[in-house]
Amino acid sequence: MxxxxxxxxxxxxEAVTWTxxxxxxxxxxxxxxxxxxxxxxxxxxxxxxxxxxxxxxxMWINQKWPAGTGLLAVTSAVxxxxxxxxxxxxxxxxxxxxxxxxxxxxxxxxxxxxxxQAWILAKPILALGVxxxxxxxxxxxxxxxxxxxxxxx
Numbered sequence: 001m002x003x004x005x006x007x008x009x010x011x012x013x014e015a016v017t018w019t020x021x022x023x024x025x026x027x028x029x030x031x032x033x034x035x036x037x038x039x040x041x042x043x044x045x046x047x048x049x050x051x052x053x054x055x056x057x058x059m060w061i062n063q064k065w066p067a068g069t070g071l072l073a074v075t076s077a078v079x080x081x082x083x084x085x086x087x088x089x090x091x092x093x094x095x096x097x098x099x100x101x102x103x104x105x106x107x108x109x110x111x112x113x114x115x116x117q118a119w120i121l122a123k124p125i126l127a128l129g130v131x132x133x134x135x136x137x138x139x140x141x142x143x144x145x146x147x148x149x150x151x152x153x
Contacts, residue, residue: 004096007059011083014052017045018080046142050135052077061117062102063095 001009021044024037053074060070073090076082090096101107102118109118120127145151 002099003059003062004091007055007096008087008091010048010052010055011087013048014045014077014083015081017041017048021045022080042147043139043143047135047139049077050138052083054131054135058117058120059096061113062100063098065095069095 020041021038024035024039024041027033027037028035056073056077057070059065060073065073069090073086076086087096099106100121102109102114103121109115120131
């Protein structure tokens with residue numbers, strides 16, 4: 001999968017999970033009918049949120065985005081639906097073009113992050129397993145912590 005397709009897919013998935021979470025919040029706080037939607041959609045959204053943040057950071061390295069662009073892409077997941085206009089803007093500006101520059105036969109990696117990305121691109125199945133375990137570990141920790149509104153009480 002090319003970088004553009006990956007980023008667009010994950011940005012869209014992040015927006016979809018915002019919809020699920022907002023519906024769950026509506027059911028819980030407005031209609032006061034159930035909190036099951038928040039429990040289910042919150043977990044799904046949290047997992048996709050982490051996947052989007054990882055993907056945005058991965059793209060930042062691959063595309064050599066300036067710091068402001070990379071930070072905007074990563075943090076856009078915090079605002080509902082912001083990943084869509086950010087993705088559209090990056091695409092329109094040509095910042096999603098090209099392939100994986102650090103893949104086999106591509107550029108020589110420089111620095112720790114590029115070497116890590118080159119390893120991921122060389123061993124995608126193993127890397128996917130490691131990433132999923134890492135995301136699952138962070139996700140499990142966040143589940144253990146409970147809803148964000150209870151962290152500092």
